[in-house]
Amino acid sequence: MNVGGGGSGHTEVMSEINTTPLIDVMLVLLIMLIITIPVQLHAVNLNLPQGTPPPPPRPPEVVRLNVEADGTLYWNGQAVPVSQIEARLQQEVAALPEQPEVHLRPDKRVDYEHVARVLAAAQRVGVSKLGVTGHEQFW
Secondary structure: OEEOOOOOOOOOEEOOOOOHHHHHHHHHHHHHHHHHOOOOOOOOOOOOOOOOOOOOOOOOOEEEEEEOOOOOEEEOOEEEOHHHHHHHHHHHHHOOOOOOEEEEEEOOOOOHHHHHHHHHHHHHHOOOOEEEOOHHHHO
């Protein structure tokens, strides 16, 4: 506490706490805490397997279906009548225990009706791995 005196006529008692020593003590404690914290190492111990790795999986078999602008359908480069696509999908894709991937690539100018026929046939026979490729031509 600071008692005001002097000749200025202030006879009141000042009741303010001097916080400078308190801040000094807090800073010293903070520095001591920072110094005493152990250094954290960012290392992770791993138990890696020993021996030879398993052989890489074989790449999946792919069936490429191209639908040209006039509606002609090509199965891996060979023309196929649209009426036979469902039977062929059933024999060569859906009947296998591990189905090959079917990549459908429609031409930019083809009517959607031709593509929809192929998609519907694939759905009816239960083709589970079907993807539409060639989207870069639409940009």
